[in-house]
Amino acid sequence: MRNQWVKREAFKERSMNNYIATFYSHFGALSLCKELQQREGAANTAELIPVPRELSTSCGVCVSFQGDDWVCAKDVAIDLEGIYRVAGGRYEELFTA
Amino acid sequence: MPVADDKKQIKEEDIAKKESTLKEEGTSKAKTFHLLLLPIVGVVVVAVALLLQHLGNPANMGFCIACFLRDTAGAVGLHSAAVVQYVRPEIIGIILGVFIFALVRGEFKPKGGSAPVTRFVLGFAMMMGALIFLGCPLRMLLRIAAGDLNAIVGLFGLVAGIFIGALFLKRGFSLKRNYDQGKAEGSLLPVIALILLGIVLFAPVILLVSAEGPGSMHAPLLIALAAGLIVGALGFITRLCFTGGIRDAILMKKFPPMLWAFIAILVVGLIGNLVLGTFNLGFADQPITHTDGLWNFLGMTLVGLSATLLAGCPFRQLVLAGSGNSDSVMAVAGMVVGAAFMHNFNMASSPAGIGENAIYGFVIVAAIVVGIAVYNTFFRSK
Numbered sequence: 001m002r003n004q005w006v007k008r009e010a011f012k013e014r015s016m017n018n019y020i021a022t023f024y025s026h027f028g029a030l031s032l033c034k035e036l037q038q039r040e041g042a043a044n045t046a047e048l049i050p051v052p053r054e055l056s057t058s059c060g061v062c063v064s065f066q067g068d069d070w071v072c073a074k075d076v077a078i079d080l081e082g083i084y085r086v087a088g089g090r091y092e093e094l095f096t097a
Numbered sequence: 098m099p100v101a102d103d104k105k106q107i108k109e110e111d112i113a114k115k116e117s118t119l120k121e122e123g124t125s126k127a128k129t130f131h132l133l134l135l136p137i138v139g140v141v142v143v144a145v146a147l148l149l150q151h152l153g154n155p156a157n158m159g160f161c162i163a164c165f166l167r168d169t170a171g172a173v174g175l176h177s178a179a180v181v182q183y184v185r186p187e188i189i190g191i192i193l194g195v196f197i198f199a200l201v202r203g204e205f206k207p208k209g210g211s212a213p214v215t216r217f218v219l220g221f222a223m224m225m226g227a228l229i230f231l232g233c234p235l236r237m238l239l240r241i242a243a244g245d246l247n248a249i250v251g252l253f254g255l256v257a258g259i260f261i262g263a264l265f266l267k268r269g270f271s272l273k274r275n276y277d278q279g280k281a282e283g284s285l286l287p288v289i290a291l292i293l294l295g296i297v298l299f300a301p302v303i304l305l306v307s308a309e310g311p312g313s314m315h316a317p318l319l320i321a322l323a324a325g326l327i328v329g330a331l332g333f334i335t336r337l338c339f340t341g342g343i344r345d346a347i348l349m350k351k352f353p354p355m356l357w358a359f360i361a362i363l364v365v366g367l368i369g370n371l372v373l374g375t376f377n378l379g380f381a382d383q384p385i386t387h388t389d390g391l392w393n394f395l396g397m398t399l400v401g402l403s404a405t406l407l408a409g410c411p412f413r414q415l416v417l418a419g420s421g422n423s424d425s426v427m428a429v430a431g432m433v434v435g436a437a438f439m440h441n442f443n444m445a446s447s448p449a450g451i452g453e454n455a456i457y458g459f460v461i462v463a464a465i466v467v468g469i470a471v472y473n474t475f476f477r478s479k
Binding site: 026030053079097 | 271
C-alpha cells in the first residue's frame with residue numbers, strides 16, 4: 001500500500017507544476033490566493049510572496065501555487081498581469097494580459 | 098480505525114513535506130538572494146548616509162528623499178524658503194544611477210498610464226506628510242538610529258498609515274493597470290536630470306543656493322553624486338522600499354525579507370552614530386525636527402497611507418521614476434510641487450513647530466487622499 005502511494009506521489013510530483021501569478025493590484029493577488037486556498041487539491045500550496053525580480057521590477061506581491069491547471073486560476077483571477085511556470089529557477093511565460 | 102487514522106496522518110504529513118520542498122525549490126534562490134542582499138544594501142545605505150552627513154550634509158539628513166526634492170525645488174525657484182535651496186546631487190545621482198543600471202541590465206522597460214493625475218496628487222500628499230514630520234521614511238529610520246525619539250512617534254504614525262492603506266488594498270483598491278511605453282517616454286526624466294547636472298556643473302550661478310540653514314550644508318558635489326548613483330542602483334536591484342516592507346508584513350502576515358534592510362539600517366546606524374559621537378537620545382534638541390508628537394504622528398500617517406496607495410515610498414518612487422516608470426515620474430512631480438506649496442503657503446514644519454497653515458492644508462489633502470482611496474476601492478469598475 002505505502003509503496004504504491006509513494007510511487008503515485010512521485011508521479012504527481014513530476015506532473016505537478018509550480019506557478020506564479022502576477023497582478024496589477026494587491027486585491028487581485030489576495031483574492032486569487034484566498035480562492036485557491038479554499039479549493040481542495042491546491043490547499044496549502046497557494047501563498048503570497050514578493051514578486052521575483054526576474055518577472056517584474058514593480059514593488060508588489062504575487063501568488064505562488066501548484067497544480068496541473070493554471071487556466072482555471074487564470075479564469076477566476078482579477079487584475080491578472082501574467083502567469084508563469086517555474087522550472088529549474090526559470091520562469092516560462094504562459095499568459096500575459 | 099486507529100490504524101487507518103494513523104495511515105491517513107502519515108499520508109497528510111508526507112504530502113505536506115513534499116509540497117513544502119516543491120515550494121522551496123521555486124523560491125529558494127530568490128529567497129537566499131534577498132536574505133543576503135537586503136541587509137547588505139541596508140548597511141551600504143546607512144554607511145553612505147553617515148558619510149554624507151560627516152562630509153557636510155545636515156544632521157540626520159545623510160539621505161532624505163523628501164528633503165532633497167524640497168531643496169532642489171527651492172534651488173530652481175519653485176519656493177522662496179531661503180534656508181532650503183540647493184540642487185541635491187544625490188537626487189540626480191539616484192535617477193541617473195537607476196537609468197544607467199536598468200539600461201545595462203536590459204531592464205529598461207518604460208511603463209505608464211495608470212491614473213497619472215491621481216498619482217500626482219498622492220505624491221503631493223506624501224510630500225505634505227513628510228514636510229509636516231520633517232523627513233521621508235528613510236530619514237525617519239536615520240533619525241531613530243541617532244536617538245531621536247520623535248521619529249519613533251513618526252514610525253507609529255507610518256505603520257498606522259500603512260495599516261489603513263492595507264485595509265483598502267484588501268478590499269479592492271487599485272489604480273488600474275499600466276501599459277508599455279516608448280523608450281523616449283522613459284528617458285525624459287533622466288535627460289532632465291542630466292540637464293540639471295549640466296547647469297550645476299557649468300552654470301551654477303542661475304540656481305538659488307541657501308547662505309544659511311540646511312540648504313547651505315552639503316557634502317562635496319561629486320561624492321554626493323556618486324552616493325546617489327550607488328544607492329539608486331542598489332535600490333533598483335533590491336526594490337528597496339521603506340513602506341513596502343511594512344505593508345507586506347501586514348498583507349502576508351509574515352516577516353518579509355525587506356524588513357532585514359530596515360533592521361540593518363537601524364543597527365548599523367545606531368553603532369555608527371555612537372562611534373561618530375552623534376547619538377543623542379531624547380525628544381528635545383534634535384537636529385531639524387520638532388517635538389509636536391501629534392503632528393509627527395499624523396504627518397507620517399499621511400505618508401504611510403499615500404505611499405501604500407502609490408505602492409512605494411518617496412525613495413521607491415524616485416527609483417522607479419529613473420527606471421522609466423512614468424507613473425512614478427508623476428508621483429515625483431507631485432512631490433516637487435507639494436514641497437513648493439508647503440513652503441509657499443507656510444505649511445512646512447520647522448524646528449519651531451508645524452507651519453501656521455499646516456492644519457488646513459492637512460485636512461484638505463487628507464480628505465482628498467481618503468476620497469481617492471474610497472473611490473478606487475469601492476466604486477471603480479472592475
